Amino acid sequence: MSLEAVPAPPPMVRLEGVSKTYRRGTVEVPVLEAVDLAIDPGAFVAFMGPSGSGKSTLLNLISGLDQPTTGIVEVAGRNLAELNDRELSDWRAAHVGFVFQLYNLIPVLTAAENVELPLLLTPLSRAERRKHVAAALDVVGLSHRVGHRPPQMSGGEQQRVAIARAIVTDPDLIIADEPTGDLDRKAAEAVLDLFGVLHHDLHKTLVMVTHDPHAAERAERVHHLEKGVLQ
Numbered sequence: 001m002s003l004e005a006v007p008a009p010p011p012m013v014r015l016e017g018v019s020k021t022y023r024r025g026t027v028e029v030p031v032l033e034a035v036d037l038a039i040d041p042g043a044f045v046a047f048m049g050p051s052g053s054g055k056s057t058l059l060n061l062i063s064g065l066d067q068p069t070t071g072i073v074e075v076a077g078r079n080l081a082e083l084n085d086r087e088l089s090d091w092r093a094a095h096v097g098f099v100f101q102l103y104n105l106i107p108v109l110t111a112a113e114n115v116e117l118p119l120l121l122t123p124l125s126r127a128e129r130r131k132h133v134a135a136a137l138d139v140v141g142l143s144h145r146v147g148h149r150p151p152q153m154s155g156g157e158q159q160r161v162a163i164a165r166a167i168v169t170d171p172d173l174i175i176a177d178e179p180t181g182d183l184d185r186k187a188a189e190a191v192l193d194l195f196g197v198l199h200h201d202l203h204k205t206l207v208m209v210t211h212d213p214h215a216a217e218r219a220e221r222v223h224h225l226e227k228g229v230l231q
């Protein structure tokens with residue numbers, strides 16, 4: 001047996017000295033201050049904190065939708081500041097899946113068509129896209145609803161379609177902003193059970209913002225934000 005230490009894998013998400021200040025006219029509004037954070041590959045972390053504490057801002061920085069005022073944001077080994085807009089959107093399409101509070105599905109498209117959307121940005125053939133869509137809808141237990149449109153589905157089912165859309169590209173990282181915020185307890189638990197599957201069986205890295213203590217309980221680690229400072 002080798003006694004050499006096995007090097008730890010690099011974090012999936014690394015923030016170093018990150019601050020974010022918005023400017024409203026001549027007024028500067030500090031939103032995040034000196035955030036240092038490392039999230040391991042395959043981890044499931046939750047962020048909690050009062051309204052306005054900077055949770056969504058933090059998610060936007062991790063997903064490259066916004067840039068920090070100072071500091072470094074590295075995701076899946078890439079320093080996001082080194083990517084131009086085009087590279088950043090290609091990177092995001094390949095590495096990040098999003099789940100939102102209000103599902104953000106397109107109401108006139110079927111479940112299958114909604115799930116297929118992120119794949120339209122990839123070189124996959126139509127037949128390959130269909131295979132991936134079927135697999136993603138199978139993971140969320142909605143194979144029987146492929147042809148249904150969002151208005152014909154419950155909130156919980158719509159959120160499961162949104163989760164299928166988030167995983168269809170097989171991203172490293174799933175970012176969920178209040179994923180149970182609009183659901184009743186039973187539907188919320190079904191969504192959280194699915195997050196458990198993504199975490200334990202598919203080894204995805206999950207980063208979730210939530211006000212829901214039941215949702216936070218499912219994460220391995222809960223970080224608290226207070227006025228832009230990670231506690």
Ligand SMILES: Nc1ncnc2c1ncn2[C@@H]1O[C@H](COP(=O)(O)OP(=O)(O)OP(=O)(O)O)[C@@H](O)[C@H]1O
Pocket residue numbers: 022023024029031049050051052053054055056057058
């Ligand atoms: N684009 C922007 N321009 C100016 N101020 C902004 C901008 N985006 C966010 N803010 C401000 O930054 C602060 C933090 O916002 P953020 O949305 O990150 O908070 P949050 O913790 O996610 O809140 P909530 O729980 O209500 O969603 C708020 O005071 C907000 O008004």
